[in-house]
Amino acid sequence: MTTPTLHQPAVRTIDQLIEAVRTGTYGPDPAQGRIALAFTTAQAVHHAGRSGGYRNEVLSLRLDAAVGSCAVEPGALPPAALDDCVGASVAELLSHPMLPVQVAALDAYLSHVRPHTPEHGARPYALPAGSSLHRSRARARAVVGLLPATGIRRVLVIGVVNSLLEQLRARGLEYVPCDLKGGATEWDEPVRTDALAELEHCDAVLASGMTLGNGTFQPLLDHAAATGKPLVMFAQTGSAVLPRFVGAGVSAVSAEPYPFFWLDGGPGVIHRYGGTR
Structure with a gap:
C-alpha cells in the first residue's frame, strides 16, 4: 500500500x-x-x-x-x-x-x-436499509447533492436513472436525459442518444461511470475542463478511477464500489469526493 x-x-x-x-x-x-x-x-x-x-x-x-x-x-x-x-x-x-x-x-x-478512506479524500455517506427503490432514492439525493447549489438551470444526465431525474425534478432543475439505448423516461420524456450534441445547451453534467467502459468519458472531461462546467460522476463502474480526475475536469464523484446498493437491503455506504456540500 x-x-x-x-x-x-x-x-x-x-x-x-x-x-x-x-x-x-x-x-x-x-x-x-x-x-x-x-x-x-x-x-x-x-x-x-x-x-x-x-x-x-x-x-x-x-x-x-x-x-x-x-x-x-x-x-x-x-x-x-x-x-x-x-x-x-x-x-x-x-x-x-x-x-x-x-x-x-x-x-x-x-x-x-487508493481505498475509499478520508486519507484519500473520500467522505462517507450512509445509505439506509430498505427496498431497492428506497435505497436508489437515497443514493440519488447523495449524487444530486454534489451539484452546485446555485448557478445551475439545466443538467445533462448521461446514463438515465429515474431516481436521479426524480431528484432533479424535486429541486426544480431542468434536465436533458441521454442514454445510448434511447427510449423514454418514467415521465415519457424522450431520451437523447447523442450526449455530445447536448453539451453546449446545459449548465452541468451528471454522468454515469459507464462512460468509462464505453469510451465516451474523455469528451465529457475535456468539455468540463475547457468550460469550467460542473461534471459530477456517479460511479459503480470505475469508483476508484474517477476520483483521480477530480480537479482535472471532474468536479465531484459519488463512488460506489462492489457490492452495489441493489445487491443488499441492509444499510450501506457510498463515498463522495469533491463538491461543495
Whole structure:
C-alpha cells in the first residue's frame, strides 16, 4: 500500500492514468498484482410503481481485498473474458483488447492502492436499509447533492436513472436525459442518444461511470475542463478511477464500489469526493 495522501499526480486522460500506474506513480508494480477472481453480476429490476424496468451486467475483478468493476451491456461480454482475467496480472489486463476489462483492472488496482478512506479524500455517506427503490432514492439525493447549489438551470444526465431525474425534478432543475439505448423516461420524456450534441445547451453534467467502459468519458472531461462546467460522476463502474480526475475536469464523484446498493437491503455506504456540500 502507498502512504495515505490527498495529493495525486495530474492526469487528464485514461491513457495518462494507465501510464502513471504502469510506471509506479501510484505504488506497487501492476505486473506483480494478479487477479484471483473474475465474475459477473447480472440484475433485472422493475420497481413497484414504476412503468418499466431495466437490466444491468457488471464485470468485477478481485485483487487482494479490493474489487474493481466495469458495467457492460447485458450479453456483450464473451464468457472467455473471465478466463482471460483469472490469474493474469493487472499490467497484462491494462492492455487487454476489451475496454471494460482494462477499466475493471484499473479500478481493482486503484481500489487496492487508493481505498475509499478520508486519507484519500473520500467522505462517507450512509445509505439506509430498505427496498431497492428506497435505497436508489437515497443514493440519488447523495449524487444530486454534489451539484452546485446555485448557478445551475439545466443538467445533462448521461446514463438515465429515474431516481436521479426524480431528484432533479424535486429541486426544480431542468434536465436533458441521454442514454445510448434511447427510449423514454418514467415521465415519457424522450431520451437523447447523442450526449455530445447536448453539451453546449446545459449548465452541468451528471454522468454515469459507464462512460468509462464505453469510451465516451474523455469528451465529457475535456468539455468540463475547457468550460469550467460542473461534471459530477456517479460511479459503480470505475469508483476508484474517477476520483483521480477530480480537479482535472471532474468536479465531484459519488463512488460506489462492489457490492452495489441493489445487491443488499441492509444499510450501506457510498463515498463522495469533491463538491461543495
